[in-house]
Amino acid sequence: MELANLFQPILDDDEQVVKVLRPLKSRAWFGNIIALILFSLVILPAGILMIIFHEPVNAGEEDMLGIGVMLLVFWLVISLAIIISVSLWCNKTVYAWTNKRVLIRTGYIGIDYKSLDLNMVGALSVNVNIADKLLHKNTGSIAFGSMASPMTTQNVSKFVFMYVADPYQVYKDVKVYIDQKKNNEK
Secondary structure, three states, X not given: OOHXXXXXXXXXXXXXXXXXXXXXXXXXXXXXXXXXXXXXXXXXXXXXXXXXXXOOOOOOOOOHHHHHHHXXXXXXXXXXXXXXXXXXXXXXXXXXXXXXEEEEEEOOOOOEEEEEEHHHOOEEEEEOOHHHHHHOOOEEEEEEEOOOOOOOOOOOXXXXXXXXXXXXXXXXXXXXXXXXXXHHHO
16 A cells, blocks of 8 residues: 555545655664663562562561562563554554645554644754664654644654654755745745
């Protein structure tokens, strides 16, 4: 299936998809695996040490074995949740811009769409963070700001193309298209 067809359910009759992008899966996995490793460095040793060094329980004292096992189960549940959610997100997320709107298609269980009219876009911001640099994949995120979806002081927006390849070029392409669209409407 062509990626542009994924947006057919929400396109207007006279709307045409200009460009479609997918987030780089390797970048999405990288950030979440680093978070999982850091989480594991705290939880796993604590759980294992509690299991190894537990002592018989005296009346009224908590059992270190039980707490250690609960920590390991907690770690397993969180780890599986991260792996499943990243996998679902990567498989369902697609970005596009049309002759009218900027679109995001994503979801975990169902499919969700977000759209922002091109004439409402007031600001664009490119963010290339340390994880993007570490992976050497030329990735980054592009945030779109508008009166309805403003960016905060840290350039955080609810409307973001995350983990896109060559973010500076994508920024230029979107900016040029939006500027041309706005100039043609004047």
